[in-house]
Amino acid sequence: MKKILLLGAGRSATVLIDYLLSNAQTHGWHLAIGDVTVTHLEAKLQQHPQTRAFAFDVQNQEQRITEIGQAEVVISMLPAQFHPLVAETCLALGKHLVTASYVPPAIKAMHPEAQAKGLTFLMECGLDPGLDHMSAMRIIHHIQRQGGTVTSFKSFTGGLMAPESDNNPWHYKFTWNPRNVILAGQGTARYMEDGTYKYIPYPQLFRRTQTFQVDGFGFFDGYANRDSLSYREPYGLQGIDTMLRGTLRRPGYCQAWQVLVALGLTDDSYPLENPAHLTYRALVESFLPASSAALPLKERVAAYVGLPATSAELQLVEWTGLFDELPIGLEMATPAQALEKLLVPRWRLEPGDKDMIVMLHQFEYTLNGEQKKLTSSLVVLGEDEVQTAMAKTVGLPVGIATRLLLEGKLTSTGVVVPLQPDLYEPILAELETHGVQFTEREEESASAF
Amino acid sequence: MKKILLLGAGRSATVLIDYLLSNAQTHGWHLAIGDVTVTHLEAKLQQHPQTRAFAFDVQNQEQRITEIGQAEVVISMLPAQFHPLVAETCLALGKHLVTASYVPPAIKAMHPEAQAKGLTFLMECGLDPGLDHMSAMRIIHHIQRQGGTVTSFKSFTGGLMAPESDNNPWHYKFTWNPRNVILAGQGTARYMEDGTYKYIPYPQLFRRTQTFQVDGFGFFDGYANRDSLSYREPYGLQGIDTMLRGTLRRPGYCQAWQVLVALGLTDDSYPLENPAHLTYRALVESFLPASSAALPLKERVAAYVGLPATSAELQLVEWTGLFDELPIGLEMATPAQALEKLLVPRWRLEPGDKDMIVMLHQFEYTLNGEQKKLTSSLVVLGEDEVQTAMAKTVGLPVGIATRLLLEGKLTSTGVVVPLQPDLYEPILAELETHGVQFTEREEESASAF
Numbered sequence: 001m002k003k004i005l006l007l008g009a010g011r012s013a014t015v016l017i018d019y020l021l022s023n024a025q026t027h028g029w030h031l032a033i034g035d036v037t038v039t040h041l042e043a044k045l046q047q048h049p050q051t052r053a054f055a056f057d058v059q060n061q062e063q064r065i066t067e068i069g070q071a072e073v074v075i076s077m078l079p080a081q082f083h084p085l086v087a088e089t090c091l092a093l094g095k096h097l098v099t100a101s102y103v104p105p106a107i108k109a110m111h112p113e114a115q116a117k118g119l120t121f122l123m124e125c126g127l128d129p130g131l132d133h134m135s136a137m138r139i140i141h142h143i144q145r146q147g148g149t150v151t152s153f154k155s156f157t158g159g160l161m162a163p164e165s166d167n168n169p170w171h172y173k174f175t176w177n178p179r180n181v182i183l184a185g186q187g188t189a190r191y192m193e194d195g196t197y198k199y200i201p202y203p204q205l206f207r208r209t210q211t212f213q214v215d216g217f218g219f220f221d222g223y224a225n226r227d228s229l230s231y232r233e234p235y236g237l238q239g240i241d242t243m244l245r246g247t248l249r250r251p252g253y254c255q256a257w258q259v260l261v262a263l264g265l266t267d268d269s270y271p272l273e274n275p276a277h278l279t280y281r282a283l284v285e286s287f288l289p290a291s292s293a294a295l296p297l298k299e300r301v302a303a304y305v306g307l308p309a310t311s312a313e314l315q316l317v318e319w320t321g322l323f324d325e326l327p328i329g330l331e332m333a334t335p336a337q338a339l340e341k342l343l344v345p346r347w348r349l350e351p352g353d354k355d356m357i358v359m360l361h362q363f364e365y366t367l368n369g370e371q372k373k374l375t376s377s378l379v380v381l382g383e384d385e386v387q388t389a390m391a392k393t394v395g396l397p398v399g400i401a402t403r404l405l406l407e408g409k410l411t412s413t414g415v416v417v418p419l420q421p422d423l424y425e426p427i428l429a430e431l432e433t434h435g436v437q438f439t440e441r442e443e444e445s446a447s448a449f
Numbered sequence: 450m451k452k453i454l455l456l457g458a459g460r461s462a463t464v465l466i467d468y469l470l471s472n473a474q475t476h477g478w479h480l481a482i483g484d485v486t487v488t489h490l491e492a493k494l495q496q497h498p499q500t501r502a503f504a505f506d507v508q509n510q511e512q513r514i515t516e517i518g519q520a521e522v523v524i525s526m527l528p529a530q531f532h533p534l535v536a537e538t539c540l541a542l543g544k545h546l547v548t549a550s551y552v553p554p555a556i557k558a559m560h561p562e563a564q565a566k567g568l569t570f571l572m573e574c575g576l577d578p579g580l581d582h583m584s585a586m587r588i589i590h591h592i593q594r595q596g597g598t599v600t601s602f603k604s605f606t607g608g609l610m611a612p613e614s615d616n617n618p619w620h621y622k623f624t625w626n627p628r629n630v631i632l633a634g635q636g637t638a639r640y641m642e643d644g645t646y647k648y649i650p651y652p653q654l655f656r657r658t659q660t661f662q663v664d665g666f667g668f669f670d671g672y673a674n675r676d677s678l679s680y681r682e683p684y685g686l687q688g689i690d691t692m693l694r695g696t697l698r699r700p701g702y703c704q705a706w707q708v709l710v711a712l713g714l715t716d717d718s719y720p721l722e723n724p725a726h727l728t729y730r731a732l733v734e735s736f737l738p739a740s741s742a743a744l745p746l747k748e749r750v751a752a753y754v755g756l757p758a759t760s761a762e763l764q765l766v767e768w769t770g771l772f773d774e775l776p777i778g779l780e781m782a783t784p785a786q787a788l789e790k791l792l793v794p795r796w797r798l799e800p801g802d803k804d805m806i807v808m809l810h811q812f813e814y815t816l817n818g819e820q821k822k823l824t825s826s827l828v829v830l831g832e833d834e835v836q837t838a839m840a841k842t843v844g845l846p847v848g849i850a851t852r853l854l855l856e857g858k859l860t861s862t863g864v865v866v867p868l869q870p871d872l873y874e875p876i877l878a879e880l881e882t883h884g885v886q887f888t889e890r891e892e893e894s895a896s897a898f
Contacts, residue, residue, distance in 0.1 A: 187718070188713065188716060188718065188719055190719075190722075193739045194739055196731070196734060196739075197721070197722045197723070197735055198735055198736075198738075198739070199713055199735050199736055199784075200713075200736075201652075201711075201712075201713035201716060201736075203650075203652035203711070204713070208738060229722075262650075262652070262653070263650075264637065264648055264649075264653070267637060267648075267650060269636070269637065270636075270637055270639075272646070273639075273646045273678075274646070285645060286645060286647055286648050287647075287648055287649075287650075289647075289657060290642045290643055290645075290647070306755070
């Protein structure tokens, strides 16, 4: 009986749990699931023998040691900041670990010891990071095996809404941690273009978008991720001229978000004075110069950000309720926290809502002296507001990787990211059976991008 | 023989040293001056008995204890980050301390112990902070003694160039730490206007200026300081509707600086890739989107920031050399460090250059049911590039306060800021004998500001 411990059973774990349950009996797995609350799991687990759900507090060292001590593989879907703590305990007790999050320095430092102990700490094995690595590396390795050289690689991913559920003017709802969406892009984005290092400061980020088209799904705007450069070496693309990773939104979103950024509403660095006594309308006033003119607020915001009051951007901002006499209702709040509270109910998935994951890779490479272009795209649609495309594309790679690990098919040890064929080949192959399939297209002419 | 220890003998200490030397014999003071290098002081001190200059390393605990142990009053003109270390030793050895810098939390925490030991740690006793507090408090106390209520207080200070030495298109040269000028305003400026808290994010700061006029000296633009709010309570202005502190520049400076901010050139949060192999022209390119058009760099920058290429802003930016094939020549540099290296030689005081300090206070108050306005302004001109107005207005208040302390005329103990009459009255009175004199004007009609 192989014991799996899953820590974290939130929104993005639904499909992972179903995958693990559907495989448990065949493979003789015991599954234990710990989270702050697990009442929502009890009905589901009753139908499955050899499963257990329990209230888990990651900060409780005794419980952490007891539970991890009983497992063979630990999957952590907890918020990323808890992974070092979980990894430390896994290291001490000799347990494998799988997560869908970036490798933090604290876990990177565990590589030699994990390797010495024959442990696999498989990180970045979800959607982004995860599926992006795997699908890109399959193409990069294919080009390199033919003797080609990749000169340009752009990769964009977005968690969006399926066309049938895309019913608000931002064309966006939260399928991921809302706070991370509010704070997205803060810092300076760094990438390479035509052999030159490029930097985009946060205040310019959402006006520096690129437009893409996906057959059957229309247009998308992509903005640059903070770090496009650190994957050059892991991807084996050290000498590449252009490398850019980014995030997709529907057209209109970035332009309107830029208004919120320019006002200062995404700032998380200081607490507002007296937010409990403020309305959103008054909060917007706080970011504008005092005005003796009796112009409506919307017009003053428009003038401040240099747009017409009738522009689509201002319509989207107005739709959020920011211009309304709506109490913030928080005792303590940064501007970003106040904005999050406003947007959460407006961008909430409704029952039956279907989300959509879009991933796009654009390669340029030289092969036998010829310039070539290759695009690879993925669209995954959610089934409803629980079985989301997000939960599917994050959870399935984690689940499949866990299976490979338990079957002894994953032999790399230490801190591992799914860049090598022994990982990406079986995971991508099994994903295709779940409808997660990339479409590749060679282009001879100038790119449509 | 009263012993004074002066730590830090840099640019802003020249006038302070002269003041202390000119008073030493009359008052029977011994003056010891420690700094990283003091060779520039030796000739000057030779003419003065009972003085001593020595190489000083603030991190050397033994030397710190020995030197502070011999003094009665310690004046620290070291960079502000060293003040807690100096204050700690003063506290342990029972010595008074005078500085021209803001009270950091570490020193604030020493208040009870300093008070218990009968020590005076007089902080914020230079120009800004210092003279701004003293001159404002004299007016605030005067209004309050008459029974008036201050409803609005705006205060701006600038370290600029005297008209005869104002010979570059930015109308600015460094009379203060260049790094602090480059990083000025980062974070979010907070102030109050008409009873509303106002926030200005850094990317908007240099376009949110106010214009002021000073008789005989023309126009100035003021931008908000990061913190205008924390002085409400110390100033006794808790219920005030409008409170704004800021920095003055000559018209044109802020608008052009805004271009550098928008490009990302003042960012100090990350190191550039390969700055040793970059020119400033290439650095500017790094902040622009890749362009297939063969437009000149200046035109692309202008389009990016939404200004005509022929605008004054672009002329000022071009003047710095940013568009030139000029090597950065630094092995490691943030964008802000690269910009500092470019500007230091261009904004350097030339022999004979005279600087200028401008301070402006604007009060609105009610008295006997009437609305009143009062403005107070100060202009101090430097004598040359050494005896600067900056050195005078920073050094004299420190020197005078030290004299008061040694004469037993300053009896407040603990951590003290010069907000009370026993401090500001004698200091302001003696400053007038040095030509540092405010001009006050009551205004009945609408403010010219």
